[in-house]
Amino acid sequence: MxxxxxxxxxxxxxxxxxxxxxxxxxxxxxKIDLNTIADEAYFSxxxxxxxFKNIYGKTPHxxxxxxxxxxxxxxxxxxxxxxxxxxxxxxxSLSSFTGLFKRIVKHSPSVYQRQFFQRLEQIKDVPLGFxxxxxxxxxxxxxxxxxxxxx
Amino acid sequence: MITKMxxxxxxxxxxxxAYEFYVNKLGFKVHTDAPIGPGMRWLTVCPxxxxxxxxxxxxxxxxxxxxxxxxxxxRELVSKGTFGFGVFECNDLLATYEEMKTKGIVFKKxxxxxxxGFEALFADDSGNWFSLGQKKN
Numbered sequence: 578m579x580x581x582x583x584x585x586x587x588x589x590x591x592x593x594x595x596x597x598x599x600x601x602x603x604x605x606x607x608k609i610d611l612n613t614i615a616d617e618a619y620f621s622x623x624x625x626x627x628x629f630k631n632i633y634g635k636t637p638h639x640x641x642x643x644x645x646x647x648x649x650x651x652x653x654x655x656x657x658x659x660x661x662x663x664x665x666x667x668x669x670s671l672s673s674f675t676g677l678f679k680r681i682v683k684h685s686p687s688v689y690q691r692q693f694f695q696r697l698e699q700i701k702d703v704p705l706g707f708x709x710x711x712x713x714x715x716x717x718x719x720x721x722x723x724x725x726x727x728x
Numbered sequence: 729m730i731t732k733m734x735x736x737x738x739x740x741x742x743x744x745x746a747y748e749f750y751v752n753k754l755g756f757k758v759h760t761d762a763p764i765g766p767g768m769r770w771l772t773v774c775p776x777x778x779x780x781x782x783x784x785x786x787x788x789x790x791x792x793x794x795x796x797x798x799x800x801x802x803r804e805l806v807s808k809g810t811f812g813f814g815v816f817e818c819n820d821l822l823a824t825y826e827e828m829k830t831k832g833i834v835f836k837k838x839x840x841x842x843x844x845g846f847e848a849l850f851a852d853d854s855g856n857w858f859s860l861g862q863k864k865n
Contacts (some may be wrong), residue, residue, distance in 0.1 A: 588822070595826040632820045704762040708770050709735055 593620070594628050601637065605644045606667045611637050646681050649674070653690040662686065735772070737784045738813050739806055741854040743771050746785040749853040753831045756783070767791075775816065807855045809836075814858055821846050821862035 597614050614637065615625035629637050645666040652662040660671060668674040679685045684692065700707055740746040750756045756773040759782045763769050767789065772782035788806065790799040805811065818824040821839045825848050829835065836857055837849040846862045 591822045591826050595823050595830065598823075599827065599830065632823045634819055700760065700762045704764050704770065707760050707762055708764075 590628060591632075594625075594632055597625070597629065597637070598633065598640070601641050601644055605641060605648055606665060608667070609641060642677065643681075646678055649678060649686065650682065650689065653686055654693050656690075656694075659686045659690070732780075734780055735782045735784055736814070737786045738852070738856055739788050739802060739811070739854070740785050740852070740856070741788060741803060741807060743769055743785055743787045745853050747771065747773075750783070750785065753828070753833060809851060809855045809857055811855075812849075812857045812859070815847075816858055816860050817863050818860060819863055821848060821860065824860065 600614065601609065611626075612622055615622045620628065626636050629635075629640070633640055635643065645668065649662050649666045652665055653659070657665065659675070663671050663674040666674075668677075675686055678689070682689055738746075747758075747761075750773045751758055755776055757776060757779065759772040759774050759779070761769070761771050769787065771785045773785065774780070774782055786793065788794060788799055788802045790796070794802055825835070825839050828850060833850050835848055835850045837847075839846060839848045845864065848860045849857055850860060851857045
């Protein structure tokens, strides 16, 4: 007989780990003390780290870094300055932020931002250049539609 | 020979709402968001670990790909949950299910062990449903 989700073993553990993951997702800009998080989830620090890594494939600290860098990319896309972005995502030092960003994204924040806006300009200038031909024939996708009714 | 798929379309009722669902709830990445002309927008998103598969969120509007009554019929079919568009994968189904439920995503089937694997079914904001399976180790 199939079991409902709530009856799976260690269901309560999942709830706690997911809550900590969501906490990191929404508090990435703050100083997050992983000991405090583990305490709030009623785990020892090492047990917490092991469970978190089993589920997400990263330690909580690695996951926090990933979230911060992804948020930094989003803020750079909104044209915030690199210094502002550094502090907006919870880093204290510009050099550590740019170093980590470059290691993970493979481009420095300034190059990343410049390339993003260059692509945006290209999309604006030639939008159909970014759409496969099957979706939009050269002059627009209202013609030659595959989905038109027989007239 | 065909080597891979790089685009797939999902028909949605509203692109703004679909953006909110796929990007802000599922955590997908925006690949291209381009206004094509009045009322036309090319919006594609990618699963976080699959940047080379663009899911095109196609708005069902009369005058784009659908003419006449076809748009109305298609909107009705989508909103009734007629279409299942694919199977997504995650590392841990129970954790993903718990997170998605916390974000208000509707499941048609909770995580269930089937003979073919461990899966759940969820619907997007338009009514399209997807299977969600756990990566096999």
